[in-house]
Amino acid sequence: xxxxxxxxxxxxxxxxxxxxxxxxxxxxxxxxxxxxxxxxxxxxxxxxxxxxxxxxxxxxxxxxxxxxxxxxxxxxxxxxxxxxxxxxxxxxxxxxxxxxxxxxxxxxxxxxxxxxxxxxxxxxxxxxxxxxxxxxxxxxxxxxxxxxxxxxxxxxxx
Amino acid sequence: xxxxxxxxxxxxxxxxxxxxxxxxxxxxxxxxxxxxxxxxxxxxxxxxxxxxxxxxxxxxxxxxxxxxxxxxxxxxxxxxxxxxxxxxxxxxxxxxxxxxxxxxxxxxxxxxxxxxxxxxxxxxxxxxxxxxxxxxxxxxxxxxxxxxxxxxxxxxxx
DNA sequence: CGAATCTCAGGCGAACTGATATGC
DNA sequence: CGCATATCAGTTGGCCTGAGATTC
Numbered sequence: 001x002x003x004x005x006x007x008x009x010x011x012x013x014x015x016x017x018x019x020x021x022x023x024x025x026x027x028x029x030x031x032x033x034x035x036x037x038x039x040x041x042x043x044x045x046x047x048x049x050x051x052x053x054x055x056x057x058x059x060x061x062x063x064x065x066x067x068x069x070x071x072x073x074x075x076x077x078x079x080x081x082x083x084x085x086x087x088x089x090x091x092x093x094x095x096x097x098x099x100x101x102x103x104x105x106x107x108x109x110x111x112x113x114x115x116x117x118x119x120x121x122x123x124x125x126x127x128x129x130x131x132x133x134x135x136x137x138x139x140x141x142x143x144x145x146x147x148x149x150x151x152x153x154x155x156x157x158x
Numbered sequence: 159x160x161x162x163x164x165x166x167x168x169x170x171x172x173x174x175x176x177x178x179x180x181x182x183x184x185x186x187x188x189x190x191x192x193x194x195x196x197x198x199x200x201x202x203x204x205x206x207x208x209x210x211x212x213x214x215x216x217x218x219x220x221x222x223x224x225x226x227x228x229x230x231x232x233x234x235x236x237x238x239x240x241x242x243x244x245x246x247x248x249x250x251x252x253x254x255x256x257x258x259x260x261x262x263x264x265x266x267x268x269x270x271x272x273x274x275x276x277x278x279x280x281x282x283x284x285x286x287x288x289x290x291x292x293x294x295x296x297x298x299x300x301x302x303x304x305x306x307x308x309x310x311x312x313x314x315x316x
Numbered sequence: 317c318g319a320a321t322c323t324c325a326g327g328c329g330a331a332c333t334g335a336t337a338t339g340c
Numbered sequence: 341c342g343c344a345t346a347t348c349a350g351t352t353g354g355c356c357t358g359a360g361a362t363t364c
Contacts, residue, residue: 002282004270005198008176010289012195013216015173017296018166020331024298032353037170040163051321058171061322063355070353087321087363111296112162118295119288124160127288130281131168137276138175138269140182178355190329209345219346221331228329245339245345320364325357332352340344 011134018115025108029100030074034059035067036108039101042077042093049088050079058135076100169292176273183266188232189258192217193225194266197259200235200251207246208237216293234258 022033031039034057041056042048048056054064068091071077076097082088093101116124180191189197192215199214200206206214212222226249229235234255240246251259274282 002279002286004273007273007282007286008180008270009195010286010293011169011173011176014289014292014296015169016216017293017298018169020298021296022166034354037167049321058174060355062324062357063353065322065324066354082321085321085364089322112166114295115162115165115292118291121160123288124165126284127292128160128165128168130277130285130288131172133276134172134273134285135168135175137272138172138179140175140178192330207345218331220333220348223346223348224330240345243340243345247346321362323361324359328356330354333350335348337347338345
């Protein structure tokens with residue numbers, strides 16, 4: 001009989017194994033696995049705001065900002081004024097950023113390939129669905145960190 | 159059609175959601191979620207070596223050592239000479255360590271409960287099994303970190 | 317007004333590299 | 341000898357708190 005603890009440990013082990021494998025696949029490019037996640041999100045949809053990056057990367061506003069500063073220093077991304085919302089910043093990949101991203105994407109192809117071949121196609125779908133359910137039930141309202149109690153239903157919108 | 163990237167992002171999101179929820183559940187006890195993992199492993203089997211903790215926690219020797227030093231400073235664990243292997247250290251929970259652990263285990267019960275109720279029992283088993291498969295295929299030989307370059311197409315070495 | 321987005325200062329624990337000592 | 345276990349020094353990047361400015 002599997003317990004919640006078993007599940008937590010399995011999730012932890014799988015995440016870190018994947019994270020390390022990814023990190024290793026990126027080599028000495030000066031881009032970490034976590035930064036690569038941001039690049040991938042931008043490659044998928046350019047010009048989104050930092051806040052959208054925060055939500056899609058399942059991260060934190062301050063953390064994302066710090067990472068973006070590093071990426072900006074390496075000239076991989078740029079942050080422009082948002083067209084309609086003057087509070088927000090529109091984050092885009094630079095030309096160099098896209099090049100580097102595409103190279104790293106290729107370098108890490110083997111990792112994703114291994115992930116897929118470890119499971120049958122329907123198992124992959126199942127795993128993702130179950131992980132999403134876990135994610136939903138664990139979701140906290142990460143916006144107001146001053147809040148004492150969390151809103152039960154802070155959905156994770158893409 | 160789910161991709162390896164989708165899977166990676168789902169795994170990442172689920173892990174961090176769980177990690178944050180766990181961290182929050184532990185409150186201001188001065189024990190982090192990662193340290194709690196070590197305490198749980200020791201509660202499960204006391205007197206194991208640091209190396210065993212490294213493997214079971216899916217972590218790193220230096221990292222585990224640093225965490226153990228913190229836990230030792232707080233008098234939650236002790237490290238004694240190993241009975242048969244003089245290289246190794248036998249790590250045990252102190253009385254205080256066990257007390258704190260049991261309190262934190264109770265405090266985090268709601269998180270594990272939520273994990274379980276999010277999924278049907280057979281889904282929990284499935285999730286764990288799929289995560290284990292992911293873990294196996296992502297496993298790297300974490301021993302020799304001196305390797306300079308990772309060969310792109312290295313087979314899975316246990 | 318409240319809420320959202322971002323900035324800044326600062327701290328901390330975890331993950332890591334690389335070298336070393338010792339015992340199996 | 342090779343290998344495993346643990347240690348020590350030091351670095352880095354990520355995550356976080358708490359405060360504040362600006363804009364919606």
